[in-house]
Amino acid sequence: CCTHTLKGKNVIVTGGGTQEAIDPVRFIGNHSSGRMGFALAKAAVLAGANVTLVAGVSTLPTPLGVIRRIDVTSTYEMKNAVDQYYEDCDLVIKAAAVADYRVSHPAQNKIKKSEETLSLEMEKNPDILYGLGQRKTHQTLVGFAAETVNVLEYGMAKLKKKNLDLLVANDVSAEGAGFQSNTNIATLIFPDGSMEKLNKMEKYELAAIIIDRAAAILTQKNTS
Ligand code: C5P
Numbered sequence: 086c087c088t089h090t091l092k093g094k095n096v097i098v099t100g101g102g103t104q105e106a107i108d109p110v111r112f113i114g115n116h117s118s119g120r121m122g123f124a125l126a127k128a129a130v131l132a133g134a135n136v137t138l139v140a141g142v143s144t145l146p147t148p149l150g151v152i153r154r155i156d157v158t159s160t161y162e163m164k165n166a167v168d169q170y171y172e173d174c175d176l177v178i179k180a181a182a183v184a185d186y187r188v189s190h191p192a193q194n195k196i197k198k199s200e201e202t203l204s205l206e207m208e209k210n211p212d213i214l215y216g217l218g219q220r221k222t223h224q225t226l227v228g229f230a231a232e233t234v235n236v237l238e239y240g241m242a243k244l245k246k247k248n249l250d251l252l253v254a255n256d257v258s259a260e261g262a263g264f265q266s267n268t269n270i271a272t273l274i275f276p277d278g279s280m281e282k283l284n285k286m287e288k289y290e291l292a293a294i295i296i297d298r299a300a301a302i303l304t305q306k307n308t309s
Pocket of ligand 1: 160179180181182183184185210211212213214215227228229230231243
């Protein structure tokens with residue numbers, strides 16, 4: 086599938102889920118396993134890149150050849166890690182499942198069981214990828230869109246809004262796609278409106294294709 090190289094390129098990959106604290110022992114999280122992100126980190130290494138893996142919550146081992154792994158828990162921590170390496174970076178792939186909201190006032194101590202109802206106030210997290218898109222100079226940005234309805238339409242809108250070079254849209258409600266699965270079903274969406282619909286395949290195979298298409302975009306940017 087793959088002929089383009091990332092030799093000597095600096096690549097940031099995010100993977101896994103984030104957690105937002107409610108109190109010292111509880112959090113709000115999601116079902117991300119980190120499989121897609123870690124497969125992308127591996128594929129980028131194999132394509133010759135210097136890979137920084139910013140890992141949210143995941144139990145997976147670091148793929149061989151990754152030069153730097155930064156473990157983070159919350160969306161804010163992920164943003165700080167990604168921002169720190171963004172300037173010198175050539176390609177960012179944001180496969181992490183990021184919490185859109187955080188608890189406004191996490192409790193200092195464990196919340197005791199008392200009332201019949203418990204309300205948590207939440208506030209919006211910064212959109213890491215949107216911020217990168219705003220500050221984009223030479224970087225190539227790849228985003229993911231996990232949707233359950235109107236996958237392609239929402240995907241195209243997201244690509245434009247976040248100023249991306251490639252968006253990987255997948256229907257997380259489909260059989261053999263999404264969070265805990267070893268396989269995925271994705272459509273690649275490009276800024277010119279073209280799409281590449283891919284069959285169901287193993288996440289590492291999909292990762293290799295995404296890395297190849299991203300490398301092609303980098304090559305094209307350097308020659309035009
Ligand atoms: O959450 P949403 O569907 O908009 O996510 C699309 C892309 O934006 C994903 O690549 C995700 O990792 C990224 N994202 C982010 N920061 C957020 C929310 C999403 O970087 N706060």
